[in-house]
Amino acid sequence: MNEELKCIGCGATIQTTDKEKLGYTPKSALEKGLEVGEVYCQRCFRLRHYNDIQDISLTDDDFLRLLNSIAEKDALIVNVIDIFDFNGSLIPGLHRFVGNNPVLLVGNKVDILPKSLKRGKLTQWLRERAHEAGLRPVDVVLLSGKKISEMASLMEMIEKHRHGKDVYVVGVTNVGKSTIINGIIKATAGLQEVITTSQFPGTTLDKIEIPLDDGHFLIDTPGIIHQHQMAHYLGKKDLKITSPSKEIKPKTYQLNEGQTLFLGGLARMDYLQGEKNSFTVYVSNELDVHRTKAQGADDFYQKHVGGLLVPPQKEEIPEFPEFTRREFSVDKNTDIVFSGLGWISVREKAVIAAYAPKGVEVVIRKALI
Structure with missing residues (x-):
């Protein structure tokens, strides 16, 4: 096609390659549209026929x-x-x-x-x-x-x-x-x-x-698009596991210094310094949380990521980004937030290290709950 085709519903340039981008229409729909002289992008077509607005x-x-x-x-x-x-x-x-x-x-x-x-x-x-x-x-x-x-x-x-x-x-x-x-x-x-x-x-x-x-x-x-959200690093099956569809059930862990929590294979928190402390995890009910010792946690991750520690599932994401480490000194009632995945709430003062895939934001904030 030398000449750019425009959607008659929204004016976006028609393309058949990327479902997530403006102007997408399947090739078969484009051929039908050209036959009748009415070319719509999929978003406008769905709006016109099903009253359904899709996010673009x-x-x-x-x-x-x-x-x-x-x-x-x-x-x-x-x-x-x-x-x-x-x-x-x-x-x-x-x-x-x-x-x-x-x-x-x-x-x-x-x-x-x-x-x-x-x-x-x-x-x-x-x-x-x-x-x-x-x-x-x-x-x-x-x-x-x-x-x-x-x-x-x-x-x-x-x-x-x-x-x-x-x-x-x-x-x-x-x-x-x-x-x-x-x-x-x-x-x-x-x-x-x-x-x-x-x-x-x-x-x-x-x-x-x-x-x-x-x-x-x-x-x-x-x-x-927020590039620092976890969703951009996950496939569809993994997204179903990490995106809660119903009320989340918090999980509370009593940790001593030198213990680690893994949120599937997507994030990690090490308890570096402080008295025995209570940590409550707010993530999708489908996502498994694993407790282990901080000493040897690197080896534990390498051995079990994609197996015991999922997501990520290897068939979904062959190359998952490496973890980046951030250290925080937190006061009582603080949330450690892993963007797009959930958060861990800390009850008392603590020094912790938080790990997330390179590019995913980790921040601390006043506790929500």
Whole structure:
């Protein structure tokens, strides 16, 4: 093809090689589209025929261009984050891009956290962490994108704060933004009966505009890829193991100095210094945690990674990145966070070493639970 084909739904350049990128359509669908003179990308096709919005990821440059354009608009910004991966789902510097526009912070996947965690406490914790990142949200909403019943209250909150303006929904990939958008469509006045792509004129950046009652729009934007999330180093089978789909059951370990915890073969924590201490692990219930001695832990890892210590599974990722070591002195009630995998909560003062694949972020924060 010498001439670039454009999707008539969103304007993205049609391509048949990368499902994750803009403009993807299977070759068979492209041939059919050319026959009838209507070429849609898969995302627009699914929206048109199944009322299903799929998340699409952009390069950092594309996303920054999109964010910069939002600052020039007069709109409400709805920032969706994954509560389970709060640190990994923040957009760095978002407060600089939104200009004077108000931000509504939506914490998704609240159903993953232990039910014992009170929503009021969680809301306050999210607000504090957002402030540390420079964001001053006008409100914080907690929800599970899987529950359509919660979409109506989200729309009420959006109506309360948008003051007759457009609404831009932003978030990194894997936060469940598309599930929320699809939930809003289903929850608002049976819109799914009448959706066509003509009602959702996209732009070359593949934004999708959902009409609101007063002539304004709720605009779904593509997700930005965070390279330091664990998900980028895992295959599909491993992702199923590491991504919690139901309430996580914390596992608590009493450790002495010189003991180690392995989170599958994906991360490791050594207890270097301190009294006997309590460590609680918050990861997917499917992920096995192994306790061993720090002395010999390197050999233990080399021997068992891909076997006893999974993920990673060798058939999924033949070349898994080497671990990088970071040392932290922590106070009581601190979380050691492995981006996109979960966290370990420390009860008392301790010196620990945390290991994660090169490129995956490890940070400490005030304990969530």
